[in-house]
Amino acid sequence: MINSILEIIKDNFYHRESSNDLQIRCPYCGDSRSNPRTCSLYISKKPVGKYNTYVYHCFRASCKAKGTLYDLLLDLGLLSQLNKEQISFLLTNYNKHKLHGKLNYNDTDNKIIGKNFILKTYSSDSKNDEKINYIKKRLGIDYIPKFLKKYIVTHVEVKKYSSDFKIKPYILKMINKTFVGFKTYNGSKIIFRNVNADMNSHMKIRYYNLRLKPEVDYFIITPNSNVFNPLKKGKIFLAEGIFSLLHGYFGILRKNIINHNDNLLLGATLGGSVKTFNLLYNYIVYTFGVPDWDVFILSDTDININMYKSFSKNVIGNLNILYNHGKNDFGEEIGSLIVEQF
Ligand SMILES: [Zn+2]
Numbered sequence: 593m594i595n596s597i598l599e600i601i602k603d604n605f606y607h608r609e610s611s612n613d614l615q616i617r618c619p620y621c622g623d624s625r626s627n628p629r630t631c632s633l634y635i636s637k638k639p640v641g642k643y644n645t646y647v648y649h650c651f652r653a654s655c656k657a658k659g660t661l662y663d664l665l666l667d668l669g670l671l672s673q674l675n676k677e678q679i680s681f682l683l684t685n686y687n688k689h690k691l692h693g694k695l696n697y698n699d700t701d702n703k704i705i706g707k708n709f710i711l712k713t714y715s716s717d718s719k720n721d722e723k724i725n726y727i728k729k730r731l732g733i734d735y736i737p738k739f740l741k742k743y744i745v746t747h748v749e750v751k752k753y754s755s756d757f758k759i760k761p762y763i764l765k766m767i768n769k770t771f772v773g774f775k776t777y778n779g780s781k782i783i784f785r786n787v788n789a790d791m792n793s794h795m796k797i798r799y800y801n802l803r804l805k806p807e808v809d810y811f812i813i814t815p816n817s818n819v820f821n822p823l824k825k826g827k828i829f830l831a832e833g834i835f836s837l838l839h840g841y842f843g844i845l846r847k848n849i850i851n852h853n854d855n856l857l858l859g860a861t862l863g864g865s866v867k868t869f870n871l872l873y874n875y876i877v878y879t880f881g882v883p884d885w886d887v888f889i890l891s892d893t894d895i896n897i898n899m900y901k902s903f904s905k906n907v908i909g910n911l912n913i914l915y916n917h918g919k920n921d922f923g924e925e926i927g928s929l930i931v932e933q934f
Pocket residue numbers: 618619620621622623632633650651652655656657
């Protein structure tokens with residue numbers, strides 16, 4: 593199997609070969625300029641390392657690019673030339689490799705500590721807090737499940753103001769008083785919502801996105817984290833907003849369409865167009881290595897199924913579009929479901 597995959601690279605690149613490696617000119621650094629025949633990027637022909645994966649490595653001191661063979665093919669735009677068997681072959685241990693250390697956060701005692709700030713997450717003394725009650729109400733649940741707690745941000749404390757971390761003191765005060773937020777997957781953003789419904793006050797801000805790092809990020813969680821396993825086939829649920837996603841998840845859980853032992857990944861695009869589903873899906877596939885999972889979109893009712901057509905071409909598993917019939921989206925009470933399939 594590995595040989596057939598390496599053939600695809602050989603067909604596309606100037607290369608050299610030894611019994612252990614395939615060598616190509618490094619596409620990441622451009623390789624040696626003085627010698628156009630130098631091939632500095634080595635691809636292992638045998639799985640190596642702790643996770644027993646196929647990897648690449650550029651030996652140029654100025655580059656040192658490295659990663660898994662799957663990543664290389666993805667970066668080179670060659671994945672589409674692989675068949676499903678070849679992809680699952682590459683993903684056998686890739687997922688373990690990718691996930692290593694990724695699902696653990698640097699959080700201790702309900703705090704997330706950054707260079708310039710401290711985020712306070714759900715704690716037992718915030719149990720009956722107005723903010724927590726708001727979340728329970730919006731999600732239609734009577735207690736906050738464990739998997740969600742570390743994502744809920746109730747307070748922000750600024751350690752140090754700097755040029756890359758600016759937040760106006762009145763915004764900070766407002767957040768700490770009446771806002772509750774959700775942390776994105778890499779913690780680069782906190783999506784805040786005002787829990788004070790009294791919009792007659794002079795400060796009518798409903799939402800605030802606190803940006804902590806400039807990178808692209810989404811809201812992604814694995815609700816059944818004790819059974820979550822990227823090596824087994826599972827289901828990806830996507831929605832535009834966090835409340836639609838989570839309210840929809842709890843709703844369809846109650847309807848027994850999914851259950852607590854399902855292997856699930858949930859992701860919210862955090863607004864935008866249908867196009868952003870594509871970006872979020874690619875991000876999930878890349879991060880978790882789950883290209884063959886079935887995808888379920890908890891769709892807003894006003895988005896016609898045809899608008900998902902171009903997205904469907906990108907999905908290897910089955911793509912299902914779910915509509916909450918008679919309602920605007922999955923943030924509202926879950927009535928009868930309409931499921932459309934591509
Ligand atoms: Zn290189």
